[in-house]
Amino acid sequence: MLLLIGWNGMGSKIVRLTEIRKEFELMKIKRLFDLVVATSSLIILSPLLILIGTFVRRRIGQHVLFQQVRPGQHGKPFTIYKFRTMKDKQDEDGNLLPDSERLTSLGRFIRKTSLDEVPELFNVIKDDMSIVGPRPLLMQYLERYTSEQARRHEVKPGITGWAQVNGRNAISWEEKFKYDVWYVDNWSLWLDLKILFMTAVKVLKGEGTSQPGRATMEEFKGKREVNEKSF
DSSP states (O other): OHHHHHHHHHHHHHHHHHHHHHHHHHHHHHHHHHHHHHHHHHHHHEEEHHHHHHHHHHTTSSOEEEEEEEOOOOGGGEEEEEEOOOOOBTTTTBBOOOOHBBBBBHHHHHHHHGGTTTTTHHHHHHSOEEEEOOOOOGGGGGGGTTTGGEEEEEESOEEEEEGGGGGGGGGGGHHHHHHHHHHHOOOOOOOHHHHHHHHHHHHHHOOSSSOSSSSOOOOOHHHHHHHHHHO
16 A cells, blocks of 8 residues: 555656656747747848838837836846837926827837837847747736736746737737636647737737727726726
């Protein structure tokens, strides 16, 4: 009996170690995939990057790239790179005007076509992000997540993800986070390829780039504030 119990315990450890090794190998393949796709995409899209950068500089401002600190895997901060889509217009008190007043026609176009996301390929090469994964949001959101929603940070953030191909900014925050956590629990290389294909279709159709009735997605207030508003 003791021998059997000992074997069962050892067998479970061996199975677990095998699973960890398999997961590690898959993540190495995912990283290699990210590097190949990001590097080749930057080479192919380099003329387009220069063209967009020129238009942004002339029509929006001198600083072509938008840079902001975002939480990565396990909440580790990193600086994300995107093409600017808004001007830095301020009111009399020096506060930025609403997004709808700062978003330019050029900005709307490159957002609709997702071209503003292309510089994030540099983040992928730096290993801050993956091609596919939950979108990196704002640092202040970290303390507003429920424990379940926070699981979206168990993997690297991505340029596109399961939530992006299932509604993007046209769905609620709660729906987004459910899709993100589902991706964490069901990730596979085949799922990543499926998401990339679906992303290409969504981009061509220009679907879900903005929340209905808004220029950009509204701020995530957190579960607690949502509940308070319902009373």
